[in-house]
Amino acid sequence: MASALATSSAVIGLGTTSLSSPKPTPLFSSFVKSPVRARNPLRIAGAAGGKYTCSFERDWLRRDLNVIGFGLIGWLAPSSIPAIDGKSLTGLFFESIGTELAHFPTPPPIASQFWLWLITWHLGLFLCLTFGQIGFKGRAEDYF
Numbered sequence: 001m002a003s004a005l006a007t008s009s010a011v012i013g014l015g016t017t018s019l020s021s022p023k024p025t026p027l028f029s030s031f032v033k034s035p036v037r038a039r040n041p042l043r044i045a046g047a048a049g050g051k052y053t054c055s056f057e058r059d060w061l062r063r064d065l066n067v068i069g070f071g072l073i074g075w076l077a078p079s080s081i082p083a084i085d086g087k088s089l090t091g092l093f094f095e096s097i098g099t100e101l102a103h104f105p106t107p108p109p110i111a112s113q114f115w116l117w118l119i120t121w122h123l124g125l126f127l128c129l130t131f132g133q134i135g136f137k138g139r140a141e142d143y144f
Contacts, residue, residue, distance in 0.1 A: 062137060071132035075125045089124070093117040 079089040087095075096114040108114045138144055 064133075064136065067132045067136045068129065070136075071129040072125070074132060075128040079121060079124060089117065089121055093121045 076090060080091070082088045082091070084092060092113075096112070096117050100108045100112065100114050
């Protein structure tokens with residue numbers, strides 16, 4: 001019985017005939033008029049001797065020190081108005097820094113007012129800087 005199994009023909013598809021892979025059929029759609037090959041956006045033909053190059057704008061942040069300066073002043077002015085029990089947000093934040101530095105090696109406890117003033121002050125600063133960047137660059141590039 002074993003010799004009969006050993007001499008039987010090979011399994012169809014795994015025998016001596018090679019399976020040819022089907023040719024890829026291009027997909028057509030009413031939205032695309034001709035078949036388009038996917039291309040690598042990082043590769044520019046003939047650039048840099050065949051190496052990959054990036055077409056991403058190098059100065060994407062377009063950093064401007066005017067925005068940082070005016071944004072900082074634009075946040076320090078309103079945050080220095082004494083609106084919280086006769087004290088300003090900046091004053092409360094700096095006062096809490098001094099209080100926490102008094103017992104320096106130990107970190108501030110989680111229930112400390114320091115965390116509230118830290119998060120609120122920095123959130124306001126980053127919002128002011130972000131909107132300043134949007135406004136300054138939008139005005140410079142004639143968006144509005």
